[in-house]
Amino acid sequence: xxxxxxxxxxxxxxxxxxxxxxxxxxxxxxxxxxxxxxxxxxxxxxxxxxxxxxxxxxxxxxxxxxxxxxxxxxxxxxxxxxxxxxxxxxxxxxxxxxxxxxxxxxxxxxxxxxxxxxxxxxxxxxxxxxxxxxxxxxxxxxxxxxxxxxxxxxxxxxxxxxxxxxxxxxxxxxxxxxxxxxxxxxxxxxxxxxxxxxxxxxxxxxxxxxxxxxxxxxxxxxxxxxxxxxxxxxxxxxxxxxxxxxxxxxxxxxxxxxxxxxxxxxxxxxxxxxxxxxxxxxxxxxxxxxxxxxxxxxxxxxxxxxxxxxxxxxxx
DNA sequence: TATAAAGCCTATCCCATGCA
DNA sequence: TGCATGGGATAGGCTTTATA
Numbered sequence: 180x181x182x183x184x185x186x187x188x189x190x191x192x193x194x195x196x197x198x199x200x201x202x203x204x205x206x207x208x209x210x211x212x213x214x215x216x217x218x219x220x221x222x223x224x225x226x227x228x229x230x231x232x233x234x235x236x237x238x239x240x241x242x243x244x245x246x247x248x249x250x251x252x253x254x255x256x257x258x259x260x261x262x263x264x265x266x267x268x269x270x271x272x273x274x275x276x277x278x279x280x281x282x283x284x285x286x287x288x289x290x291x292x293x294x295x296x297x298x299x300x301x302x303x304x305x306x307x308x309x310x311x312x313x314x315x316x317x318x319x320x321x322x323x324x325x326x327x328x329x330x331x332x333x334x335x336x337x338x339x340x341x342x343x344x345x346x347x348x349x350x351x352x353x354x355x356x357x358x359x360x361x362x363x364x365x366x367x368x369x370x371x372x373x374x375x376x377x378x379x380x381x382x383x384x385x386x387x388x389x390x391x392x393x394x395x396x397x398x399x400x401x402x403x404x405x406x407x408x409x410x411x412x413x414x415x416x417x418x419x420x421x422x423x424x425x426x427x428x429x430x431x432x433x434x435x436x437x438x439x440x441x442x443x444x445x446x447x448x449x450x451x452x453x454x455x456x457x458x459x460x461x462x463x464x465x466x467x468x469x470x471x472x473x474x475x476x477x478x479x480x481x482x483x484x485x486x487x488x489x490x491x492x493x494x495x
Numbered sequence: 496t497a498t499a500a501a502g503c504c505t506a507t508c509c510c511a512t513g514c515a
Numbered sequence: 516t517g518c519a520t521g522g523g524a525t526a527g528g529c530t531t532t533a534t535a
Contacts, residue, residue, distance in 0.1 A: 258505075274521050280506065281520085308505065 227290070232320045235289060242266070246282055250292060250313050251321055252371060253349035255342060257308035258283060263353050267360075283311055291317035295342075310342070340413060347409045348372075348391045351448060351481070355394055358485050367402070368395035375406075379432040388429045393443065396485060403488045404443035412454045416461040419447070423462055426472055446484065447475045 227235070239247075245265045250256050256264075262272075262279035269275040286292045295310040313321075337345065352369060359366040375393035379386055392407035406426070410419070426445050429435065435442050449455045458475045466473075476484055 269520080271521080276505085277507085277522085278520070284507090 227316050227319070229319075229323075232316070232323060235291075236320055236323055243282060243286060246279070246286065247291060247313065247317055247321060250311050251318070253345070253352065255295070255310050255312050255337070255345050256349055257310055257346065259308055260346075260349055260353055261311065263357065283309075286317070287311075289316075290314055291320060295337075310346070340411075344391075344409060344411060347411060348407075351392060351407060351409055351478075354478075354481060355396070355485070358482055359396060362398070362486065364485075365397040366394065367397050368393065370394070377429060377435070379429050379434050381428050381432065386425065386428065388425050390445070396488075398486075398488070401488055403485075404439065404441060406443045406445040408445065408447045410447050410449045410454065410458070412450050416458060419458055420461055420465045423466065423473060427466065427469065430470065430472055442472065445473045446481075447473065448478055448481060449475060450477070452477060 242265055246261050249261055249264045253260075258279055259276065261283060262275050266275040266279045266282075269278055283292065287294065291314055292311050293314050295312065348371065352371065355369065356366060358364070370393040372389065372391060375390050377388040377390075379388065388406075390406040391409045392405075394405045394407065396403045396405070408422070423445075430442050447458060449458060455475050455477055462473055462475065474484060
């Protein structure tokens with residue numbers, strides 16, 4: 180096993196799958212008004228001065244700021260996802276959803292966030308959730324406290340695939356957060372893109388590894404490290420194998436092991452068992468007799484994998 | 496195959512309640 | 516008294532299923 184710092188018999192408890200099927204998120208074809216490039220939220224508000232932003236910042240509650248930071252971190256979030264990340268203290272989940280809606284509506288009225296006007300389908304049926312993103316004013320407000328990130332992030336209208344993938348990655352982040360909350364585990368590190376990217380070189384050529392997520396979970400004396408790849412069954416197995424080769428190259432570089440002592444387990448999270456079987460066959464064929472760096476799981480199996488610390492028969 | 500109905504999910508309105 | 520929060524009700528819109 181490569182990703183675990185210490186080893187000991189793990190507890191085994193019956194678990195019921197609770198993960199939502201994020202891979203079923205679907206983007207509607209119908210479009211919408213792309214947001215204005217200028218900082219003019221609804222109502223034609225002019226660009227806010229730094230002083231105005233500071234006054235606004237002073238008026239915001241801790242939960243408002245948490246919601247802003249969550250949206251900034253994940254780029255796009257649905258209302259329900261904001262609720263699951265930020266509004267966890269309320270009596271019921273429906274009350275939490277209403278609280279989240281009120282908070283997001285207020286932040287939108289302040290011009291700090293906005294929604295994409297296209298909506299995606301629900302997990303099973305029903306109308307789609309609103310998808311929130313940080314406005315230019317919101318970015319500037321958060322930068323009042325963050326001197327590191329000086330560059331303006333330019334808004335671009337996401338493609339359907341990019342949006343579905345970004346929301347799926349956010350969903351995995353949230354599920355990891357919820358799993359750690361549920362099992363009193365510590366989520367010691369959660370790096371989205373591009374924070375989780377790694378640079379290395381092979382034969383003098385500079386290369387980069389671009390996982391979707393990097394996470395460290397701590398359970399008792401165990402510390403597990405993960406590279407996570409969210410697959411929506413849109414890429415050919417050849418492309419997946421090509422990416423897996425990069426992980427092997429990076430493994431051989433020894434950089435990660437030198438830094439942290441272990442190499443993270445790379446987990447491919449796929450939409451269904453057919454895709455899982457398909458990828459397993461290709462990865463096993465391509466990397467026979469090489470270190471087992473990968474696991475291929477469906478979204479429902481994430482909970483089991485995290486609790487087992489990457490042990491079991493999911494590796495390939 | 497096209498259409499209607501049913502079921503499901505999300506957002507929002509409105510009112511009640513609790514607290515400073 | 517005003518504000519924040521909780522909860523019921525409802526509208527809108529999507530998927531699935533039944534029916535002509």
